[in-house]
Amino acid sequence: MRTTHAILTIVAVLSISCRRETREPLAGEVPSSHAERVRRGEYLAMVGGCNDCHTPGGMYGAADLSRRLSGSELGWQGPWGTSYPSNLTPHMETGIGRYSEDDIVKTLRTGKRPDGRPLLPPMPWPHYGNMSDADVYALAAYLKSLPPIEHRAPASLPPGQAGPPSLVFPAPPAWDVPRGAGVGGGPPPP
Ligand code: HEC
Structure with a gap:
């Protein structure tokens, strides 16, 4: 019993000391060529769920x-x-073709577009903003490498206006109302 406890303590201490406090990439994570950055970015977009929302x-x-x-x-x-x-394709008129890699990174890190407009929910930027510099720039390089597709997503609408087909979220149940400091870009629920 005591041995198990000692092992668990060692594991806990190790995992705390290994926890990443900065956005420095882990060894082996830094892609060296542009092609590798784009591949890494594609991988991050896949596992980061960008296609769930941004792909038809x-x-x-x-x-x-x-x-x-x-x-x-x-x-x-x-x-x-x-x-x-x-x-998110680099189409000049309907996509984000006018954003530089830096603009994309800044948007993901601050939740604000280059023109100052905030990113509305459910865009999970507070989580993506924590990626290492190497990862977030790889993601930006990947987005810039996509074939530009002409498609204008509908403009966002203010509360109370009904738009084209939408997933409707009711006011959150009591358990889901934020109680403390957290992440999230939206205004508090009514
Ligand atoms: C849960 C759905 C969801 C996921 C997952 C998601 N997004 Fe978004 N994203 C949105 C919505 C909705 C908007 C538009 C927000 C608005 O109208 O302000 C948006 C906007 C953006 C914008 C701003 C572009 C512009 O209009 O100027 C960028 C950049 C972006 N997303 C990148 C990403 C990337 C990269 C990923 C994956 C790592 C991702 N998003 C995953 C829903 C999502």
Whole structure:
């Protein structure tokens, strides 16, 4: 019993001392060439769930990767109004072609677009913003490498206005109301 306890304590101490406190990448994580950065970015976009929201069909379990990340017309309606996942391909007029890699990184880190408009929920930027510099720049390089697709996602709507097809979120149940400091870009629920 005592041995088990000692082992558990050692494991706990080790895992605390291994915890990453900074955004420095772990050894072996830094892609060296542009092609490797793009590959790493594609991997991060896949496991980070970007396709779920930003690729047509993603929320129906069948993301159409031939139109990957070209935005969605399925709205998310909640206390923040209705938001539509943007076209993340580098199309100049309808996508984020005018954003530099730095602009993309800043948007993911601050939750604000280059023109100052905040990112509405459910875009989970507070989590993505914690990626290491190497990872977040790899993600930006990947987005810049996508084939540009012309598709304008619907503009977001203020609370109370009904838009095209939307997932409707009711006011949160009591348990889900934020109680302390947390992450999230939206206004507090009514
Ligand atoms: C749960 C759904 C969801 C997921 C997952 C998600 N997004 Fe978003 N994203 C959105 C929505 C909705 C918007 C539009 C928000 C608004 O209208 O302000 C958005 C906006 C953005 C924008 C702003 C583009 C512009 O319009 O200027 C960027 C950049 C972005 N997302 C990148 C990503 C990346 C990269 C990932 C994956 C690592 C990701 N998103 C995952 C829902 C999501």
